[in-house]
Amino acid sequence: MWDLESLVAWKGPQLVRLARALLRDPHQAEDVVQDVLATCVLKWSRIEAVDDPSAYLNRMVVNAVTSLRRRPWRREQVSDPADLPDLAVADASGEHAERQRCLALLRRLPDRQRVTLVLRLYEGMPDEEIADLLDCSTGTVRSNAHRGLATLRRLIAEEGTDRA
Known part of the structure; x- marks a missing residue:
């Protein structure tokens, strides 16, 4: 049985990672x-x-992020993710910069696709757990993952042609 302090100490950093992957800020x-x-x-x-x-x-x-994105004042703020400053600090290995690039690409996906891919790829959840968490079928999870990955491939290809 968990007590609140030990659960927060164990789960807190993972929750922050999840929220950061779902939000732009x-x-x-x-x-x-x-x-x-x-x-x-x-x-x-x-x-x-x-x-x-x-x-x-x-x-x-996930519910808090979804609720936040539905707030009227949130919809009034229009910004293109490409215009947002990159806050990443380059490290010697370049892993941090690559992670920030991946997160920036993920943030360009529609909400359900982004949530599905973050839970699947960053949190390592199986499709059944994601379906329970998002209150949908496993087929919907797979469909969202497929569409999200296809969009990411297209965005990466576009990014490659922009650099050339």
């Missing part, structure tokens, strides 16, 4: 996770009773 992602964890404090007795509190927290983060 890493600071906003941290705010979303902070709000989710604050809600956990209030609803801990209910969360503690579920079979898998870790999956419940993942679902809370």
Whole structure:
């Protein structure tokens, strides 16, 4: 049985990674996770009773991101992801820059495709868990993954022709 402190210590960094992959603004992602964890404090007795509190927290983060993107003030802010500054600090190995490039490409996908690919590729979740988390069929998860990967391939090809 988990207590709140140990669950947050174990799951907190993973929740922040998940939110950062789903949102364009890493600071906003941290705010979303902070709000989710604050809600956990209030609803801990209910969360503690579920079979898998870790999956419940993942679902809370995905729902919070979805709710955030639906807010009217959020829709009024129009920006092209290509115009956003790249906050990545180059390291000697170049891994960080490549990760930032991948995340920037992911952020250009539609919400459901992006969530599906982040959960599948970054979090390593199987399709059945993703389907439960997103409240859809495994076929829908596979379809979203297929379409998302096809879009990513196209974006990478376009990026390659832009560099040439």
